Amino acid sequence: MDAPPVPLSQGIARGSDVGLRLDLKNDGDGILALKWDGGEDQIHDSQVVGVLQETRNKEVQPQWILRVVPLHSSPEVTKSMFAFESLRVTSLPRNYLERHMLPGAPEHLLVPPNADGSRNLHVVVSIRSGTGQAQQYFDDVLSKALVAIGLDRDTYHVHPTKSDKSIMEIAEKIILPRANQGIRQTIVLLSGDGGIVDIVNTLLSASQSDEYIKPIIGLIPMGTGNALANSSGLNRDATSGLGRIFRGTPRNIPSFTTRFSLGSVFLTDEGRKTESMPLQSGCGIVHGVVVCSWALHASLVSDSDTTEYRKFGAQRFQMAAKELMTPADGSAPHVYNGKITLYKTDERGQEIAEEIPDTKTSYIVATLVSNFEERLTISPASKPLDGQLRVLRFGDISGAHVLRLMGMAMRGGGHERDVMAQYVAINGLKIQFDESDSRWRRVCVDGKIVQVDEGGWMEVRRGNKDIVNLVV
């Protein structure tokens, strides 16, 4: 039911002092309609970051509505632009205030600086994530929102990325040593999943001291898939994660660890170069928080990671998938060959190894999250940050069948119940590759591509260390 219109309120809209009529419609996404002489505006709940009480003027008790305004949003425009706006209003309805009131900056943004003045609130702007919106979002939204909540520019350190190694360097040189010294730190990270993965891998590359304090990440999802953000609920409103950073609470980010046979390498520079992997106990090692995959998924992530494809935003994955499913020479799509063993827990709580008799696979992912993209629900049973690894696999099925199943995943699920699907909770899995062409031995770990050596293997296991928190 609509609330009755609220009487005239004094406020500032579009920079002018005006008498405002406020009208609150409660229809799921509540809309606050503002009308004044010569203008009107509608503020959707989903755009509201919070409402702050103005403390200077106790008599009138005005509030400031902080919101993120989308400037473009249509499926044709892959680049969205955002603006930040704060509106001064009096007489806001009580239920509106109850929904949005902010007591001030949250504790996780109030991290004290070190004795030498170096700051422990970091803003990392990953310039090349997604379609390259992170800098615009920082300039036009985040920096202004932080001022509005009382955090001036000198309270945090801004790190724009200079290369694909920047986030790892910041994590290695600043975040890891200070965490080990027991210093509280928060990183507001404007990036895709890759930025989180770089931080997690760096923090897990060394041992933690007894004083270790888990750094906190506030994520502004600026990537292509943003799987972690879309699966943890922080991207549900229209503020690009800012609402969660201001109002959410930190929770552990579960991770997994992948090990690779010696001789496996990272593929970089659009597949043109290789780089050695970090080694542990004679194996290549890399950690992830979203997905470890082989077959179609790994190939399409790898093929689509080029400057040319990246211009198309999330569509790049579908474009690369189509090319793999319908090869230009008219041949059938590749079916990947290798022995897969699943590690599960039986009814008595004992771990068992279960070999899949069929060695032909079209698609396989082991994942900790439900959604690879906002609308792509690959693992419907996964709950936000539940830490359960699940495998989804399709054996030797046609390209048309794969595309039909992916269509179901785009509509929320059902693909995982297909007769050809295998979908179960696992502790881990192992793949022994039987492919002579290195193209078909590519494994994806959260966007990083590992090329396994011929006759090699890989294993994934749920991680057992709590290393970093995410504000959700």
Ligand SMILES: Nc1ncnc2c1ncn2[C@@H]1O[C@H](COP(=O)(O)OP(=O)(O)OP(=O)(O)O)[C@@H](O)[C@H]1O
């Ligand atoms: N200034 C830069 N120069 C070169 N590479 C950069 C720079 N900034 C970021 N990168 C790289 O760009 C890539 C962006 O990855 P990220 O995961 O953040 O976004 P994405 O791949 O578009 O999204 P998602 O992983 O959510 O699908 C990373 O490999 C990162 O290291």
